[in-house]
Amino acid sequence: MPRRQGSSARADAYGSQRYWESRYASGSAPDRTDEWLFSWHELQPLFAPLARDVAIVDIGCGTSDLCFHLAEAFPGGRVVAVDNAPAAIETLRLEQRRSCGAHAKRAELHVLDATELHTVFAEPSDGVFDVAVDKSTLDAMLCDLKRGPSNVAKMYRSLSLVLRPTATIFIVSWRQPEDELDWLVDIALQSLIDGRPELKCRYSVEIHTAMRVLEQVHTDESIPAPVVYEIQRKACRVMERPSKKRKELSNEICIRYRTHT
Helix, strand or coil, rough: CCCCCCCCCHHHHHCCCCHHHHHHHHCCCCCCCCCCCCCCHHHHHCCCCCCCEEEEEEEEECCCCCHHHHHHHCCCCCEEEEEECCCHHHHHHHHHHHHCCCCCHHEEEEECCHHHHHHHHCCCCCCEEEEEECCCCCHHHHHHCHHHHHHHHHHHHHHHEEEEEEEEEEEEEECCCCCCCHHHHHHHHHHHHHHHHCEEEEEEEEEEEEECCCCCCCCCCCCCCEEEEEEEEEEEEECCCCCCCHHHHHHHEEEEEEEEE
């Protein structure tokens, strides 16, 4: 399980698709499903306010069973999980056939690079998904110091195209709000804006801290616990011709903190 300050050769490899395919193919993960940072039990309260018929995409799902829990929690909706490691998706398919209930069997599993979401989920043109979940995928990609930022930007531009104009994005990350938030504002949010320049939106970010975390993940108290960044995108209007002015002038961003006790 990667740690926030990872500076080892292994941490550097987290940004590589080859590393993850090798990890999942070798069966080196300790459990049948390999959970990251928070389990469904910890995350469920954040999803509780959502309508039961929402469409959700889990980007870079790995072998987490989150998609199955989401399918059970939203029986009237649609749940899609994608990962660029074929071995990860095969593990989930085996788990789905072996032990999942009827609703969880409806979860759609795709071998797909998250930077290419728009190539598969292109219709309807106004977006497919109401909710997206990024559970440390951004963290892993940014471990590649050379190509990581551009790959994350590409992923969030693609995500913006498949999200409906009004949507929710959950980013589960080791990155702390007291650190620089350039990755959030200049990469993730700006790429969501760039992906749909015809939209004028209000972006609100609620930062959930002090949440209960998996004990096996957070064993070193000197390392801050992971955080959930909840991004709400609300479309104000659609412009027929996107302005040539800087797009951030046409969008409002508000960031606030919420501590869980």
